[in-house]
Amino acid sequence: DGGITQSPKYLFRKEGQNVTLSCEQNLNHDAMYWYRQDPGQGLRLIYYSQIVNDFQKGDIAEGYSVSREKKESFPLTVTSAQKNPTAFYLCASSYPPWTGRDEAFFGQGTRLTVV
């Protein structure tokens, strides 16, 4: 089955450590996204990537980094510079605009807790 997979589902880290969240898709989508969700809040865009080896900052990119070395993969690193890293992180992917295929597909999320 095609889909978008985030791992792990739950992640615990000590304060000051960098941590990398995995996002893999086999939908052959070009665009991929990372969102952050805090309790009772909507989703806020961290980074997005239109194509391999290219990515742009979203609204809250400070303290995060990404890479896009393969079309299928868009890992997110939460660095020690992120002041409040504890949150629910969601990855999404979509077809490029010229395909006429419209919706974004979301993974099931990774809940990161920093202690």
Add this chain to the structure above:
Amino acid sequence: DAKTTQPPSMDCAEGRAANLPCNHSTISGNEYVYWYRQIHSQGPQYIIHGLKNNETNEMASLIITEDRKSSTLILPHATLRDTAVYYCIVRVRTSGTYKYIFGTGTRLKVLA
């Protein structure tokens, strides 16, 4: 970027229609309105989208006002499994791809 405004919560009786409103008064002419829903601690699920015409699919109907400043998602016969947070989203074209701008959502509770 266009923003959306939704009521924080709504209740609906099981079997009745649920009408969820959304304001997007700053939306631009080529920006689509999307609706997703999120059941607790899962990834958001696509429901429906539209530009200016009303849309219907097997899950819901989307009514967009003529001036495009607001829309309403209609779940025609709500069930208990429709209890979720519903997000009204504007899709913005940028740098050759899209950004999906989420609001804070409406928590819909379907009551037995």
